[in-house]
Amino acid sequence: MGDPIGSAAVMNGVPEQVSVVTEEPQPSRRRFLRWVSGIGAAISGVLVGIPVIGSFVSPALAKAQPATWIKVAEDIALLDLGVPIRVDFVQNQNDAWVESRTQNAVWLYTEDGAKFKAYNGHCTHLGCSYYYDKDLKTFACPCHRGQFDVKTGAVLAGPPPRPLDELPVEIRDSAVFVNYRDFRLGVSERVGV
Ligand code: FES
Known part of the structure; x- marks a missing residue:
């Protein structure tokens, strides 16, 4: 059923x-x-x-990171007049998820202790570090024999396509600060990177 x-x-x-x-x-x-x-x-x-x-x-x-103010001299009274000094410093950079440290340099020059010139430490040709040639009283790049004028950064000899990259300088109290940034290498116009 x-x-x-x-x-x-x-x-x-x-x-x-x-x-x-x-x-x-x-x-x-x-x-x-x-x-x-x-x-x-x-x-x-x-x-x-x-x-x-x-x-x-x-x-x-x-790449669009802003320029950085770097203290390059503690006391302007201690700087030699008429002789450029090189200041090395380490910069931290964040690129996507990678943090890296790069060593950079600026050259600081003053004739009277009141007006200052500061240059990016990379040669404008291919980025080599240049030095101060005491005999010639010019900046000299060992890579391809580039030469630059100390007072103006102008190219005196060699293949660099433009003058040294001049950087803004500020005096705060008695310390010297430089607004550091890098520029594209190997081109005649100054283009920030
Ligand atoms: S990198 Fe300085 S002259 Fe070539």
């Missing part, structure tokens, strides 16, 4: 009603699940895309 209620339901056409009741919410549930999975995929795409986009954008932003 079996289950009388079940048999009666089948015999009375209840299965059709049951099938209607159970099938009706399925499309809306599927739509809901599709909607949820679509949102999830969109969020995943954004989360995955941020680092990828960042890897392209961040280096560009890193």
Whole structure:
């Protein structure tokens, strides 16, 4: 005999009603699940895309880092007049997720202890470090024999395409600060990097 209620339901056409009741919410549930999975995929795409986009954008932003004020002399009264001095310093740089340290230098020159000239320590040709030639009283680059005037930074000899890169100087109390930045090498115009 079996289950009388079940048999009666089948015999009375209840299965059709049951099938209607159970099938009706399925499309809306599927739509809901599709909607949820679509949102999830969109969020995943954004989360995955941020680092990828960042890897392209961040280096560009890193290059646009502002110039940095560096204290190059504690007391102007202690500087020799008419003789340039080289000041080396270490700079921390953040490029995307990489932090690096670079060694840079500036040359500081004054004739009277009141007006100062400061030059980026990289030769404008290919970036070598140059030195002060005491005999010739000029700056000399050992890489390709470039020469620069100490008072103006002008090119006197060799392949450098432009004068030394002059940097702004400020006296604060008795200390000397230089606004350090780098420029593109090997080109005649001065372009910041
Ligand atoms: S890098 Fe200085 S002359 Fe070439």
